[in-house]
Amino acid sequence: MSDSMIEFRKDLFADERDDRLTVIGKPVRRQDILGHVTGRSPFFDDHLFEGLLHLRCARSPHHHARIRRIDVTEAERSPGVVRVLTGRDVPCNLNTLLSLLDFGIDDEPVLSGERVRYMGEPVAAVIAESEAAAREGAAKVRVDYEPLPHVLDVEEAIKPGAPVVLDIYPGNRFICHGKYDHQKLRFGDVEAALRTADYVVEGRYQMSPIEQAPIETCGAIAAPETNDRYVCYTSTQALFFSLATTSKVLRLPSSRLHFIGGTVGGGFGGKVDSIHEPLAILGAMLTGRPVKYAWDREEEMQVGGPRGAERWYITDGVMRDGRIVARKFVGYFDSGAYTRLTSYAIMKAVGHLPGPYTIPNVYADVYCVFTNRTPATAMRGFGITGVDFAIEAHMDKVAEVVGMNPIEFRILNSYRDGDMKAHRRIAKNCALIECCQVVAEKAGVALSPEAKRASSRQGGGGERAQLPPRTALDEKGRVEGFAAHGYARKGHRRGAPDTPVRPSPEPAFARTSSALPARDIASKPPSTAGAPPQPAPARAAPSQPPLPSPPSGPAPRAPIRFSSISGLRRR
Amino acid sequence: MITAVETYRSAEEAARALGGGGAIYLAGGTLVMAEVNANRTPPRLVRTVDPGLRQIVASSETIRLGAGVTMAQILASRDCAVLHDVARQIGGPQVRSMATVGGNLFARHPYGDLAVALLALGARVALAGQTSLRSLADLLRDRERPALVTQIEVPRPRGDRAFGFVKIARIHPRGASLLSIAAFLPREGSRMRGVRIAYGGMADRPIQAAAVERALEGAVLDEGTIARAVAVAAQGLEPPTDSLASAWYRREVVGVHLRRLLERLSRP
Amino acid sequence: MPKKPITFVLNGAERAAFADPGQNLLDFLRRGVGDLTPKYGCGQGGCGACTVLLDGEPVLACLTLAEAVEGRRVDTVAGLGGPAPHPLQEAFMAHFAAQCGYCTPGMLMSAKALLDRNPRPTREEVIEAISGNLCRCTGYEPIIAAILSAAASGARP
Numbered sequence: 001m002s003d004s005m006i007e008f009r010k011d012l013f014a015d016e017r018d019d020r021l022t023v024i025g026k027p028v029r030r031q032d033i034l035g036h037v038t039g040r041s042p043f044f045d046d047h048l049f050e051g052l053l054h055l056r057c058a059r060s061p062h063h064h065a066r067i068r069r070i071d072v073t074e075a076e077r078s079p080g081v082v083r084v085l086t087g088r089d090v091p092c093n094l095n096t097l098l099s100l101l102d103f104g105i106d107d108e109p110v111l112s113g114e115r116v117r118y119m120g121e122p123v124a125a126v127i128a129e130s131e132a133a134a135r136e137g138a139a140k141v142r143v144d145y146e147p148l149p150h151v152l153d154v155e156e157a158i159k160p161g162a163p164v165v166l167d168i169y170p171g172n173r174f175i176c177h178g179k180y181d182h183q184k185l186r187f188g189d190v191e192a193a194l195r196t197a198d199y200v201v202e203g204r205y206q207m208s209p210i211e212q213a214p215i216e217t218c219g220a221i222a223a224p225e226t227n228d229r230y231v232c233y234t235s236t237q238a239l240f241f242s243l244a245t246t247s248k249v250l251r252l253p254s255s256r257l258h259f260i261g262g263t264v265g266g267g268f269g270g271k272v273d274s275i276h277e278p279l280a281i282l283g284a285m286l287t288g289r290p291v292k293y294a295w296d297r298e299e300e301m302q303v304g305g306p307r308g309a310e311r312w313y314i315t316d317g318v319m320r321d322g323r324i325v326a327r328k329f330v331g332y333f334d335s336g337a338y339t340r341l342t343s344y345a346i347m348k349a350v351g352h353l354p355g356p357y358t359i360p361n362v363y364a365d366v367y368c369v370f371t372n373r374t375p376a377t378a379m380r381g382f383g384i385t386g387v388d389f390a391i392e393a394h395m396d397k398v399a400e401v402v403g404m405n406p407i408e409f410r411i412l413n414s415y416r417d418g419d420m421k422a423h424r425r426i427a428k429n430c431a432l433i434e435c436c437q438v439v440a441e442k443a444g445v446a447l448s449p450e451a452k453r454a455s456s457r458q459g460g461g462g463e464r465a466q467l468p469p470r471t472a473l474d475e476k477g478r479v480e481g482f483a484a485h486g487y488a489r490k491g492h493r494r495g496a497p498d499t500p501v502r503p504s505p506e507p508a509f510a511r512t513s514s515a516l517p518a519r520d521i522a523s524k525p526p527s528t529a530g531a532p533p534q535p536a537p538a539r540a541a542p543s544q545p546p547l548p549s550p551p552s553g554p555a556p557r558a559p560i561r562f563s564s565i566s567g568l569r570r571r
Numbered sequence: 572m573i574t575a576v577e578t579y580r581s582a583e584e585a586a587r588a589l590g591g592g593g594a595i596y597l598a599g600g601t602l603v604m605a606e607v608n609a610n611r612t613p614p615r616l617v618r619t620v621d622p623g624l625r626q627i628v629a630s631s632e633t634i635r636l637g638a639g640v641t642m643a644q645i646l647a648s649r650d651c652a653v654l655h656d657v658a659r660q661i662g663g664p665q666v667r668s669m670a671t672v673g674g675n676l677f678a679r680h681p682y683g684d685l686a687v688a689l690l691a692l693g694a695r696v697a698l699a700g701q702t703s704l705r706s707l708a709d710l711l712r713d714r715e716r717p718a719l720v721t722q723i724e725v726p727r728p729r730g731d732r733a734f735g736f737v738k739i740a741r742i743h744p745r746g747a748s749l750l751s752i753a754a755f756l757p758r759e760g761s762r763m764r765g766v767r768i769a770y771g772g773m774a775d776r777p778i779q780a781a782a783v784e785r786a787l788e789g790a791v792l793d794e795g796t797i798a799r800a801v802a803v804a805a806q807g808l809e810p811p812t813d814s815l816a817s818a819w820y821r822r823e824v825v826g827v828h829l830r831r832l833l834e835r836l837s838r839p
Numbered sequence: 840m841p842k843k844p845i846t847f848v849l850n851g852a853e854r855a856a857f858a859d860p861g862q863n864l865l866d867f868l869r870r871g872v873g874d875l876t877p878k879y880g881c882g883q884g885g886c887g888a889c890t891v892l893l894d895g896e897p898v899l900a901c902l903t904l905a906e907a908v909e910g911r912r913v914d915t916v917a918g919l920g921g922p923a924p925h926p927l928q929e930a931f932m933a934h935f936a937a938q939c940g941y942c943t944p945g946m947l948m949s950a951k952a953l954l955d956r957n958p959r960p961t962r963e964e965v966i967e968a969i970s971g972n973l974c975r976c977t978g979y980e981p982i983i984a985a986i987l988s989a990a991a992s993g994a995r996p
Contacts (some may be wrong), residue, residue: 027933027935029932029933030932030935030937032940033931033932033935033937033940034924034932034941035940036937036938036940036994037924037927037928037931037932037943037947038876038913038916038919038924038928038938039875039877039916039917039944039947040876041875041940043878043941045875045879046875048870048873049876053869079572111868121857130859131866132572132573132859132861133572133609135572135609135610136572136610139610146968158983189845213943213975214939214941214975215878215880215886215888215939215941215974215975216878216880216888216941217880217938219878220899263940264939264940265878265939265940265941266938266941266975266976267939268975296608296881297608297880297881297883297884297885298609298887317883341982445960572861573860573861574840574860575840575860576843576860576904576906578906590940599905600901600902600903600904601884604884604901604902604903604904605862605882605883605884605902607861608863608882608883608901608902609861609882609883616860616861616904618904618907643896661968662884662947662971662972663887663970663971664897664949664952664953664967664968664970665890665898665899665949665971666884666888666899667973668893668896668897668898669898669899669902669903694893695974704883716908744967744970745971746967747968811896
């Protein structure tokens with residue numbers, strides 16, 4: 001990379017940084033680049049197998065439909081077709097991607113047998129001697145669909161009477177921590193602060209789904225090995241994630257799975273869903289031959305999980321001098337038809353609020369909403385990108401209302417070292433003020449002497465390190481019937497083998513619980529360990545009895561806590 | 572699924588083979604092979620290696636392009652200078668070394684920019700096995716009817732300002748056109764006679780903008796004339812809504828781009 | 840369905856293999872001949888990852904009928920460079936012009952087609968030459984810089 005593309009601002013934080021760098025700032029040749037420029041880097045499809053078969057899925061033409069019947073007889077008779085798979089052939093035909101982290105209820109079939117919930121959902125897999133023959137065979141799978149009403153918008157989906165996408169989530173909302181139908185953030189008293197603000201500024205922001213669009217489409221090739229194992233060359237970005245998912249879906253010990261990956265033709269988050277490996281290996285198991293399953297470009301765009309759509313409502317309370325005193329978010333993440341990674345994305349999003357600004361009162365209700373759209377998944381900073389766009393667009397809007405230069409407005413409200421953040425940790429290694437100053441300089445924007453003098457290292461802490469004197473709590477969106485010790489796990493641990501989702505009794509949604517009186521809690525001093533004070537729940541969630549293990553498959557794991565990501569600038 | 576590829580020596584033989592039905596003609600491949608790859612074609616692929624289809628024959632009045640002439644060939648031919656600006660805006664280098672003039676006449680929106688230019692220029696086409704030429708406008712009107720075009724005859728416009736083309740795309744330097752405009756403005760003295768304005772992206776195929784042509788015909792290309800033409804830029808048209816643009820957007824902007832093109836052609 | 844024998848010259852050496860009816864050149868080169876350097880990205884001419892040279896001209900292998908290369912010359916990245924990398928390959932390495940590496944073979948062939956015809960291209964000509972090749976990782980700047988630098992080095996194999 002040419003040096004001229006990077007400018008090192010070594011004047012900033014110079015006393016804190018070790019500049020005896022041996023790698024940063026110096027060109028280093030990538031270890032894999034000779035393979036790339038000679039075309040020898042082994043991507044998943046760059047392996048030749050004698051007798052390779054090709055797998056292609058028959059897909060739903062409907063957003064939402066009940067499947068009355070799947071008839072594969074004509075497909076099986078199609079020239080070159082070796083085998084046709086349906087959901088019944090998949091040993092564990094129900095999974096949620098984050099079940100490996102004990103996060104969410106198994107909700108997604110590998111091949112749907114009873115219902116399709118998004119356009120392009122696979123219902124059968126045709127394995128044939130050539131790709132053309134697999135396409136021809138897939139076109140001959142006859143499915144008798146009964147179309148159902150569908151919902152494609154997050155706010156439509158949570159209205160009463162909206163079509164239910166997943167029976168286990170009757171309100172079309174993911175259950176967070178087994179307690180609420182949304183993820184809460186409560187810090188101070190936003191409503192009270194909004195009443196005292198000089199201006200209240202509202203905004204609505206949204207972002208459409210974004211496809212990662214790697215140049216290499218997602219895929220895998222699997223083949224039987226002589227040692228009773230299956231080798232799988234895959235485009236996955238998350239080799240062990242895909243390995244464990246395959247182990248669960250196929251009920252095979254991972255010791256029988258030989259995964260080879262690491263050469264990925266562009267991922268950007270879109271290659272974590274582990275969709276191809278289980279079917280390719282299942283195909284190899286059932287035919288005894290090598291099987292390739294890869295999306296073509298049309299499938300990559302239509303059914304490849306995108307960064308999900310988001311919609312945000314932001315309300316700011318701001319004083320005449322530009323200080324933001326309250327910020328309220330209501331956010332909706334479009335998870336599409338299944339959970340995949342959206343439940344995790346909203347936790348990332350809420351941990352990020354209210355953006356890099358010190359605001360004494362912050363409130364957020366963020367919903368993971370199911371719709372009949374393509375399931376969303378990871379993409380570069382997912383959970384953060386959409387709301388950052390909303391926050392920064394809103395910052396410009398508020399700056400205009402108070403009549404301030406938007407850069408100065410940001411400097412005024414920036415986190416400074418020692419400030420208390422809304423998720424109850426102390427801000428450190430802040431650098432937004434310095435970034436703003438450099439941007440102003442580069443853009444030729446004149447800053448006031450105060451803004452020029454401002455520093456992330458000054459003016460923080462003290463009162464700004466304190467938790468709010470009181471935090472308004474509420475029980476809005478409380479649900480019953482979900483176990484609290486896992487993440488939204490229902491009565492039984494996983495769907496019974498070979499059966500689609502059959503939830504035990506429906507959870508009682510506390511739909512009107514916003515009427516419950518808000519309660520206040522006294523602040524506790526910030527813990528040095530950074531653990532947030534835990535409000536006592538209004539009602540203890542009914543704890544579930546120990547869950548039986550499934551008949552086979554991986555042993556239950558203890559819940560895993562997500563660790564936070566902390567800045568490491570200062571050593 | 573393709574079960575047979577039939578390669579013929581002459582265009583006439585290929586045309587006869589197509590007559591049997593259940594077949595699709597393969598020229599440069601940029602459109603048809605994508606359909607073959609997606610298993611969306613009839614089972615027989617018909618092609619010809621007829622060398623006549625690759626020839627460019629120029630006279631003082633016309634340019635005769637074989638239907639198999641590629642965009643790259645047009646760009647390499649000095650005789651085809653009038654089409655250089657159009658051919659350069661089609662695809663990237665790879666597409667240009669494959670895509671043919673004949674194929675472009677049958678390209679579905681958003682492709683087919685060259686056909687828009689040829690329509691404005693008043694091109695005529697020769698069909699395999701027929702001696703008389705047919706107007707391109709006529710061919711485009713029912714281009715779904717099977718026909719194998721062998722040659723395209725393009726009248727040479729007189730003067731630099733007699734022909735102009737503009738392609739509107741969202742992606743640069745290479746993107747599918749959300750609309751394109753070609754203007755053929757022959758002058759008799761200071762007045763325009765025999766005006767043809769063609770649009771791409773404003774219907775399901777290249778079409779002429781009759782209202783704009785009426786506004787320009789017989790007039791001097793000045794500010795007032797341009798304003799009158801722009802006022803009727805979208806008159807009588809029902810442009811499509813697709814992933815590139817909505818019908819509303821196309822109607823809104825077509826006049827803007829028409830104005831810029833006409834202004835360019837009005838400058839000495 | 841009858842396969843058709845195809846004889847052609849790949850990277851300077853005569854080769855023969857059988858093509859399925861309707862098979863495209865990309866699939867034929869990869870599975871029929873075993874040259875895995877051209878990549879599949881879209882199968883519809885949108886990405887340029889399969890770019891090869893046919894009689895010296897850049898074409899999209901995924902949209903070229905395999906049997907249309909009968910008797911013709913095909914060049915791929917597998918034939919680029921010898922014991923030492925080609926100047927373009929060297930420049931791509933030096934300029935970090937590949938991240939995931941998947942678009943790289945197509946980029947290199949488009950760049951080669953340009954330099955074969957125009958050894959001293961302008962920046963605009965380089966951009967035009969790779970306008971049919973998508974890269975999702977690099978943002979193109981390092982690729983443009985690499986091609987310009989290879990041209991400036993003047994080394995021709």
